[in-house]
Amino acid sequence: MTAATTSITLRLAGLDVPAIEVTGARPGPRLTVIAGVHGCEYSSMAGLRGFVRDLDPERLSGTVVAVPVLNLPSFWARTPFVVPDDGKNLNRCFPGDPAGTLAERLAHDVFTQLIVGSDALVDMHAGDQVEALEPFALYDAGPQEAKSLALATAYGVGYVIRQDAGPDRAVSGSSSSAAAAAGIPAIIAEAGGCGLVTPEAVAAHRRGLGGVLAALGMQATADPTPAEPVFLERFLWLRCARGGWWTSEVEPGQRVSTGELLGTVTSLDGGEVIESIHAPAAGIPMFITTSPAVQDDGLLLGLGAPAAELAATA
Numbered sequence: 001m002t003a004a005t006t007s008i009t010l011r012l013a014g015l016d017v018p019a020i021e022v023t024g025a026r027p028g029p030r031l032t033v034i035a036g037v038h039g040c041e042y043s044s045m046a047g048l049r050g051f052v053r054d055l056d057p058e059r060l061s062g063t064v065v066a067v068p069v070l071n072l073p074s075f076w077a078r079t080p081f082v083v084p085d086d087g088k089n090l091n092r093c094f095p096g097d098p099a100g101t102l103a104e105r106l107a108h109d110v111f112t113q114l115i116v117g118s119d120a121l122v123d124m125h126a127g128d129q130v131e132a133l134e135p136f137a138l139y140d141a142g143p144q145e146a147k148s149l150a151l152a153t154a155y156g157v158g159y160v161i162r163q164d165a166g167p168d169r170a171v172s173g174s175s176s177s178a179a180a181a182a183g184i185p186a187i188i189a190e191a192g193g194c195g196l197v198t199p200e201a202v203a204a205h206r207r208g209l210g211g212v213l214a215a216l217g218m219q220a221t222a223d224p225t226p227a228e229p230v231f232l233e234r235f236l237w238l239r240c241a242r243g244g245w246w247t248s249e250v251e252p253g254q255r256v257s258t259g260e261l262l263g264t265v266t267s268l269d270g271g272e273v274i275e276s277i278h279a280p281a282a283g284i285p286m287f288i289t290t291s292p293a294v295q296d297d298g299l300l301l302g303l304g305a306p307a308a309e310l311a312a313t314a
């Protein structure tokens, strides 16, 4: 193999998407790393851009394919969460539809061109423009979940969440769930938030990718082995019934107990408490909506919690 770092252009749903392929000096796994599935989660994109450009192909076993800014329409339009052309959340559209809307076609092309054929997938995220976030790595249940768990743990960010198809499941159609269904080890790695590029979050992502390469045997890491994460098996996404002015009473990463007040939704004139939001279980808010503006059924926060049976006996 000829070790090299090459800029390439991927044709995805009719878009020319910049990517980097790093071919190592020795054979090894094919790792695909994507960022910018959500176009305003900048710390994850910054972490990937810097990490992949600093990779030394002579020290690498295998191949890394990196797409630092995947969702170009969302990136250029600065639209949080959704593809502006169709209003759809790309990370709810996997494995995609070649005859669908732009987000669905983009998901399809990412799945068929990038995810299928990889030995592992890392999909990097952060809190979006109006989300504060505690760093975590998430993986999906499936036949390869032991390998996914190893990658999530190797990312080295405090919390690891396992998602399965149970009644708590908040969303479907994510990159990691589609990869898991195809038998490909995959994680979603989250650090940073609020549309900011922060040195701490960028460094967390870079350390995480280094840990993943080491776990896959692609390159040794100079970083110390991360501390054992907290493992969480429920991810409860809390929504308001009616829209209004959202005020959170807690912070991401803060431990809360069952029934604790997490925040309120009040009328815009401040005269009425429309809804008080209480924790349905003991856990840790992993992300919290920072914007006061929440519509009917608006997403307020995501609470990571231990398995229900553990929580009941704790």
Ligand SMILES: [Zn+2]
Pocket (backbone or CB within 6 Å): 037, 038, 041, 125, 126, 128
């Ligand atoms: Zn995201």
